[in-house]
Amino acid sequence: MQINIPRGTQDILPGEVEKWQYIEKKLKEICDRFQYNEIRTPIFEHTELFLRSVGDTTDIVQKEMYTFEDRGERSLTLRPEGTASVVRSFVENKMHGYASQPIKLYYLGPMFRYERPQAGRFRQFVQFGVEAIGSNDPAIDAEVMALAYTVYESMGLSKLKLVVNSLGDKESRTAHRDALIGHFKPSIGEFCRDCQNRLEKNPMRILDCKKDREHPLMKTAPSILEYLNEDSRQYFEKVQKYLTALNIPFVVDSNLVRGLDYYKHTAFEIMSEAEGFGAITTLCGGGRYDGLTEDIGGPAAPGIGFAMSIERLLASLKAENIELPLDKQVDVYLVSLGEEAKDYTVGLLNTLRKAGLSAERDYLNRKIKAQFKAADRIHAKYVAVLGEDELQNNKINVKSLETGEQKEIEIAKLVDALKDFAAF
Numbered sequence: 373m374q375i376n377i378p379r380g381t382q383d384i385l386p387g388e389v390e391k392w393q394y395i396e397k398k399l400k401e402i403c404d405r406f407q408y409n410e411i412r413t414p415i416f417e418h419t420e421l422f423l424r425s426v427g428d429t430t431d432i433v434q435k436e437m438y439t440f441e442d443r444g445e446r447s448l449t450l451r452p453e454g455t456a457s458v459v460r461s462f463v464e465n466k467m468h469g470y471a472s473q474p475i476k477l478y479y480l481g482p483m484f485r486y487e488r489p490q491a492g493r494f495r496q497f498v499q500f501g502v503e504a505i506g507s508n509d510p511a512i513d514a515e516v517m518a519l520a521y522t523v524y525e526s527m528g529l530s531k532l533k534l535v536v537n538s539l540g541d542k543e544s545r546t547a548h549r550d551a552l553i554g555h556f557k558p559s560i561g562e563f564c565r566d567c568q569n570r571l572e573k574n575p576m577r578i579l580d581c582k583k584d585r586e587h588p589l590m591k592t593a594p595s596i597l598e599y600l601n602e603d604s605r606q607y608f609e610k611v612q613k614y615l616t617a618l619n620i621p622f623v624v625d626s627n628l629v630r631g632l633d634y635y636k637h638t639a640f641e642i643m644s645e646a647e648g649f650g651a652i653t654t655l656c657g658g659g660r661y662d663g664l665t666e667d668i669g670g671p672a673a674p675g676i677g678f679a680m681s682i683e684r685l686l687a688s689l690k691a692e693n694i695e696l697p698l699d700k701q702v703d704v705y706l707v708s709l710g711e712e713a714k715d716y717t718v719g720l721l722n723t724l725r726k727a728g729l730s731a732e733r734d735y736l737n738r739k740i741k742a743q744f745k746a747a748d749r750i751h752a753k754y755v756a757v758l759g760e761d762e763l764q765n766n767k768i769n770v771k772s773l774e775t776g777e778q779k780e781i782e783i784a785k786l787v788d789a790l791k792d793f794a795a796f
């Protein structure tokens with residue numbers, strides 16, 4: 373029986389993988405400009421890390437984690453997101469003591485969530501994310517959002533919508549929490565079991581429930597913005613002021629609740645407004661998570677970040693009909709005629725590659741016409757044709773597939789000729 377790929381995962385094949393490589397390169401360039409450094413953390417972590425950070429009342433923790441016991445009977449989990457790992461690493465490596473502050477990091481790698489697969493939703497997906505830890509300047513909130521926005525804009529996307537909200541500090545959250553309990557409690561019997569469990573533990577999660585989304589009480593629920601204390605309100609105002617200074621359009625939406633528990637103050641998402649993007653329009657999400665370092669046993673350090681999946685970025689490119697400028701070209705294809713010339717191209721190919729050129733030859737014993745076709749198919753810039761006669765005279769015939777121009781040159785000068793065809 374044939375074995376197929378697991379549900380919600382995908383193979384990224386040649387032809388498609390070039391887009392990923394282009395995006396990865398671009399992301400690194402942007403991070404460099406914004407001065408974020410790469411961090412690589414393990415694919416799995418102790419399960420406890422996600423319980424304490426993402427939150428044990430969230431869908432991610434309750435329903436979506438790939439958790440297993442290893443042979444030493446430890447409970448481990450394939451990371452569903454990157455923030456918890458980065459913050460764990462920050463604490464473990466005592467990065468708060470580093471000379472250069474704040475610590476600005478980025479990551480790129482696979483994450484795993486047992487979700488119902490659909491367009492834009494995978495069980496293994498690749499997240500690019502950044503985390504800035506050690507500053508509670510609202511300007512860094514704006515910087516993080518600007519970075520995310522720059523990523524999309526640099527790819528040519530324009531149908532973007534940045535939505536921001538403030539979830540306030542602890543005091544504001546407590547006041548809002550009490551108001552939410554008062555709002556939902558009398559009718560909690562009409563809500564799903566998850567929501568019933570969340571009422572006392574974490575009523576804000578009710579606002580994020582997928583099942584009860586249409587319940588009338590959802591629309592009339594007390595807004596967090598009405599419960600912000602003075603500090604939180606001022607913080608949020610500054611964030612908005614800085615976004616305006618950065619020329620980034622945004623809308624405030626007090627209903628924006630993120631699916632993870634660690635957020636305080638700023639929360640944001642960038643949506644695609646492209647037609648035909650599909651039901652899930654969120655391209656990226658993030659926010660501030662002051663207090664998270666302490667939750668996992670470290671010293672206090674404020675932080676903010678976001679993550680986006682490459683899968684959804686690609687989907688938005690498709691929805692906006694954007695072709696990435698991929699230039700996949702091969703410098704030269706060696707065409708040979710006759711046994712001796714064919715043998716000779718083995719060494720010649722090696723010489724070209726050692727000189728830094730991308731080069732290919734025929735491995736299927738094809739006729740000359742088919743060899744030209746093969747060269748065309750891989751977008752070779754030049755073909756170099758070697759027959760018995762040329763070989764005897766130490767010559768080779770080089771043809772530009774772009775202009776059709778041909779030149780016969782000495783084999784020893786082939787590398788130079790390919791690097792500067794016009795000079796020959």
Ligand code: HAM
Nearest residue numbers: 453455493494497655656657658659677678679680681
């Ligand atoms: P999140 O909202 O859970 O936040 O995920 C962030 C992004 O990951 C989403 O906006 C989406 O692009 C992508 N994503 C999530 N689930 C899937 C899926 N099943 N398939 C494809 N893409 C998906 C976080 O993960 C936070 N760690 C973000 C953050 C960083 N907050 C602060 N720092």
